[in-house]
Amino acid sequence: MPRRGALALLASTQLLLIADTAIVNVALPSVGADLGSGSTGLSWVANAYLITFGGLLLLGGRAADLLGHRRVLLGGLALLATASALGGLAPDAGTLVAARAVQGAGAALAAAAAFALLLLLFPDGPARHKALGAFAAMGGLGGVLGTVLGGVLTGLLGWRATFWLNVLLAAVLAVLALGVLDPRTGRAFRGGFDLAGALTATAGLGLVAFALVGGADAGHLSGRTLGAGGAGLALLLAFAAVERRATAPLVPPPVLARPALRLANILAALAQTTLFPMFFLVSLYLQSVLGYAPLGGGLGLLPLSLVVVAVAPQTGRIIFRIGLHRTMTLGFALLCAGTLWLGLALTADGTFATTVLAPSLLLGAALPLVMVTTNVAATADAAPEETGLASGLVNTAQQFGSVLGLAVLVAVATTRTEARDTARAAAETAGFRAALLTGAAFAALAALLSVRLHLPERSPKRHPSSTTTGQ
Structure with a gap:
């Protein structure tokens, strides 16, 4: 099977x-x-997608290991397309929210399986680094492309067109997957299914996500938010107890006992805690303070994405030259510097060129460095039968980093804005500045923690050199 075609898919x-x-x-x-x-x-409509996406990633990764990675990828894309069609036909807001929740479930299955297939097709080393660079480049483009296409389609064809585009693209990808992916690649591995672990993990992650994304509406200290968060944490504790007794655990305790894996997933979460809210805050600043239209707000992030596309393919070479450890620390240092620069540059009477452009270019260079290195570190010690699990873990870490970062940084921005008795533009700018400086602090913490990351020596038994792994 041509690996280049599979990587493109x-x-x-x-x-x-x-x-x-x-x-x-x-x-x-x-x-x-x-x-x-x-x-x-x-x-x-937005939160329902995030909750199910974050809550089901871990289950999706393990399901891919047990049911077959190609099969779960196709199932996820089919579910995403079906739910998107339901959203495009939704007669009311309730139906649309339900469709978005099912979309998130499909996305979780597809994301976990796609990442696991990449790990199987590209063994640990330079080939995997290049493949992860391509993933980072497409992820960087996806955030901006989604914003731009959302504005264009809504303006020309109406909001329902955004859902029908998903139907078309998911269907095309599913058809291509049938032709490009060899059925023997990503086959199912033997093992039982941990139903109790699946239920407690999914419900626990879903409730924690519900508390984080719903706190902005209900209040972060409201009974609903604290109740959901507390119940979610209790279920996650129950999940930990279940895993110690299960004969075929969803997440085997020895896997989580690996120090490098734990730290790599924490770093992956911290990267998204800074990066995901930054995209949101910059777009909001361009629209609400500088007066850009939604399309202009999305295009303002285009230079950043172009830098991501340029730097991502070179990340493997950088890792080869200076090592994974130094590349990761460099990436987090650039992320901290870029976010700090951006926060300090914002002014109520600025322009895109004077406030956003230069620091966004630095952030574009940082994004692939931190994304590729954290993904490499989080998956380096995964055996073939653990690729879905490793994918689910790092995807879950990234998704919850995104949700947590957005909840915290938007709360910081709102608190600072409401505390200032000044003109609206100046107050909003102060809020965005405070939020970005908080994001820079998260990046600085990650840079310090990355110094402590030490990957174990690779074992030939755990890292087959053959590219036919899983066949």
Whole structure:
């Protein structure tokens, strides 16, 4: 099977899933006007996707190991397409929220399986680094492309067109997967299914995600938020107890006992804690303070994405020259510097060229460095039968880093804005600045922690050199 064609397919799947987190956000005002939904209802059109996506990633990764990675990828794309069609036909906000929740479930299955297939096709080393660079490049493009396409489609064809685009793209990717991916690649591995672990992990992660994304509406200290968060944490503790007794655990305790894997997943989460809210805050600053249209707000992130596309393919060479450890620390240092620069540069009467452009280019160089190195570190010690599990773990870490970062940084921005008795533009700028400086602090913490990361020596038994792994 041509690995280059498979990589193009898997990277395109990543682009679709990342774009889907942004494409609907631009259309939300039009959705509200058409379906008569208020701001709270509209927020759940976005939140429902994030909750199920984050809550089901771990289960999706393990399901891929047990049921077959290619099969789960196709199932995820089919579910995503079906739910997108339901969203495109939704007669009311409730149906649309339900469709978005099912979309998130499909995305979780497809994301975990696609990443696991990449790990199987490209053994640990330079080939995997290049493949992960392609993933990072497509992910960087996906965030901006989703924002731009959301504005264009909504303006020309209406908000329902954003859902029908998902149907078309998911169907095309599924057809290509049938032709490009060898059925023997990513076959199922033997093992039982840990039902109790699956239920407690999925429910626990889903409730924690519900508490994080819903806190902005209900209040972070409200009974609903604290109750959901507390119940989610209790279920995750129950999950940990179940895994110690299960004969075929969803997440074998020895896997989580690997220090390098634990730290790599923490670093992957911290990277998204800074990066994901940054995209949101910059777009919001360009629109609400500088007066850009939604399309202009999305295009403002295009230079950053172009730098990501340029740097990502070179990340493997950088790792080869200076090592994974130094490349990761360099990436987090650039992320901290870029976020700090961006936060300090924002002014209420600025322009895109004077406030956003230069620091966004630095952030574009940082993004692939931190994404590729954390993914390499989090998956370096995974055996073939653990690729779905490793994929689910690092994807879950990244998704919850995104959700946590957005919740914390938006709360910081809102608190700072409400605390200032000044003109609206100046108050909002102060809020965005405070949020970005908080993000820079997370990146600085990650840079310090990355110094402590030491990967174990690779074992030939755990890292087969053959590219036919899993066949």
